[in-house]
Amino acid sequence: MEHFAERNIIAAIARQQARTAADLVRGIGDDCAVVRKAGGLVDLWTTDALVEGVHFDLAWHPPELLGRKAASVNISDIGAMGGRPRFALLALGLPAACPKEFLDKMVAGFLDVLAEHDMVLVGGDTVYAGERLLLSITVCGEMAEKQVCYRSAARPGDLVWVSGCLGNAACGLELCRQGWQGQEEYALLCRAHLDPQPQVRLGRMLAESGLIHAMMDISDGLATDLAHICQGSGVGAEIMAEEVPLAGELQKAAAALQLSTMQLALQGGEDYQLVFTSPAQNSGPLRNLSQEAGVDIACVGRIVAGAQVMLRQDGEWRDISFQGYEHRF
Ligand SMILES: [Mg+2]
Numbered sequence: 209m210e211h212f213a214e215r216n217i218i219a220a221i222a223r224q225q226a227r228t229a230a231d232l233v234r235g236i237g238d239d240c241a242v243v244r245k246a247g248g249l250v251d252l253w254t255t256d257a258l259v260e261g262v263h264f265d266l267a268w269h270p271p272e273l274l275g276r277k278a279a280s281v282n283i284s285d286i287g288a289m290g291g292r293p294r295f296a297l298l299a300l301g302l303p304a305a306c307p308k309e310f311l312d313k314m315v316a317g318f319l320d321v322l323a324e325h326d327m328v329l330v331g332g333d334t335v336y337a338g339e340r341l342l343l344s345i346t347v348c349g350e351m352a353e354k355q356v357c358y359r360s361a362a363r364p365g366d367l368v369w370v371s372g373c374l375g376n377a378a379c380g381l382e383l384c385r386q387g388w389q390g391q392e393e394y395a396l397l398c399r400a401h402l403d404p405q406p407q408v409r410l411g412r413m414l415a416e417s418g419l420i421h422a423m424m425d426i427s428d429g430l431a432t433d434l435a436h437i438c439q440g441s442g443v444g445a446e447i448m449a450e451e452v453p454l455a456g457e458l459q460k461a462a463a464a465l466q467l468s469t470m471q472l473a474l475q476g477g478e479d480y481q482l483v484f485t486s487p488a489q490n491s492g493p494l495r496n497l498s499q500e501a502g503v504d505i506a507c508v509g510r511i512v513a514g515a516q517v518m519l520r521q522d523g524e525w526r527d528i529s530f531q532g533y534e535h536r537f
Contacts, residue, residue, distance in 0.1 A: 213534060215436075237440070238359050239288040239424050240349065250356060252349040254285035260303075260341040268384040271310045273402040275317030278343040281427065283325055284406035284480040286349035288425035290357045290415020293408065295330045296322055299344040301337025325408060355415045357423035357484070359440035366421055366485035366511040368445055369494065371407050371503050373455040374430060375462075375469060376400035378476020382465055396457050404480040410501045411482055419494055423484035429477040429532025430508075435517045437485065438529070444514025447474075447528070449521035453506040470521060477533035485511050 222236040233242040233250055240252035258264055258278050266274075279296065286293040298318065302311070322329055327347075380401030383389060389398045406425070414420050422437045430452075434445050452473050462469045486494055491507065498505040517529045 213530070215530070233353065233356075234358065239285040240291070242289070242353075242356055244353060248353055249350055250353045252286050252289055252291045252351065252356075253346070254282055254349075255344065255346040256282045256285070257342060257344040265384075266341070268387075268389055269402060271313035272317035272320075274343075275314040275319075276321045276403050278345055279318045279321035280404050280406045281478075281480060282345045282347040283321070283327075283408055284404070284425045284427070286347055287406050287408035287411035288357075288423055288482060289349070289351065290355055290411050290423065291349035291351035292412060293325050293327050293347055293349040295328055295348045297346040298329060298332035299346075300332070300334045301340070301342030301344070302334060303337060303339055303341055306341065351412075351415065355418075357411075357415050357420060359422055359424050359437045362422035362437050362441035362443050362445075362485040362511045363487075364443055364511055364513045365488065367488050367491065367507050368434065368447065368483065368485055368509045368511060369420075369505050369507050370426065370430065370453065370481055370483050371410055371498075371505050372479065372481040373453045373458065373473075373504075374426065374479050374481060375458050375473030375476050376455055377404060377478035377480070378429075378472045379458050379461050379465070379467070381476075381478070382467065383461060386465070393457065394461055396455065397461055401478065404478065406480050407482045407503060410498075410503045410505075413497055413501050414482070414484060417493070417497055419490040419497065420484045420486045423482060426479045426481045426483050427477060427533075429475045430483060431474045431517060431519075431528040432477070432530050432532025434483055435529040435532075437483065438511075438515060438517055441511075442515075444512045445509055445517045446512055447509035447517065447519045449519060451506060451508045453504065453508075470519075474519065474528060475532045 231244040240254040243251045283293045376397050377400040380397035383394045426433045516527045518525050519528045
C-alpha cells in the first residue's frame, strides 16, 4: 500500500472542498478553523482523534490519564491560536469488552481537564468499534478576531520561540514502552507522554499582548510544526541546536536509552508546547510575559527568506523540514 503524508491527504481534501461561507475567516489549514460571530469575536473549531494501538497503548496508559490526554491535545489547538476553549463534543468508539469501571475513569479524566479550563461537555456519540478503543473529540473556543494568531503570519527577521522543554513526551513514550514508567527519576518524562499540559494560558497571553506574529502548537515535533509555519508564511527558518531547551531528566534518560536528544526534541512530537515568532525588538516584553505566565520560553532561531527549516548542529547545516512525527496511512 502506498503511504501518504498526513499533510498531502489534508491538501487533497482541501482541494476537493470548494465551498466557502461569508463568515468563514479561515478554513482548513491551521490549528483551528475560525468563524466570525457578533461583537468582534470568532469561534474556533478543532477536532482530533486518538486510536488504541496508534496513539496510545492501554498496557501503560491509565484510563484517567487517557481521558485527560484526549481533552488536552484538542484544547492545545485552541491555545495555539490564542483562544479560550469553551465547549467539547466527545465521540467514543468502544470495543466489545470495555469494562464500565474503565469507561468511568476515562470519562472522569476527560471531564477533569474540561473543568480545569472552565469548559462544558455538550454532546457526543457512542458507537461499537470492534477491536479498538477510539476517542474523537471536537472542541470549540472563542476569542477576539483581531487577536487570532495564524501559522501564516511569520516574517523574515522574526525570532523563533518555543515554550517549555522539547522531547520530554517522545522520551516518556519510549520509557513507557521499555517498562521504566514506575521509576521516580523518569516521572516527569512519562507524565509528559501520558498527561500533556496544553499551554492555553500562555497562548492567550501571547495573543492578547500583540507581541507575536505566527503561532502553533508542537504536536508532531518542531521540525514538522515549524515547517508548517514556514509553508503557511512563505518563509524559511534557521534553528540553533544548542538553543533548543532540553530538560535535565531528558538528557539523562536519552543517554540511558541511547537515543539522540536532538532527535527526540525536534522530531519526537506530542510535547504540546507552543512555537511562535516575534520581531526581535519584542524579546524583552516577551521575557516579562513568560515570567508572568510562569512558563519558560526559549529563542531557538530565526525566520529567514526561503522555504526550509534548517538546523545548525556542530557547525553543520541540514534541512529538517517535515522531519517530525509522520502519520502513516
Ligand atoms: Mg496543532
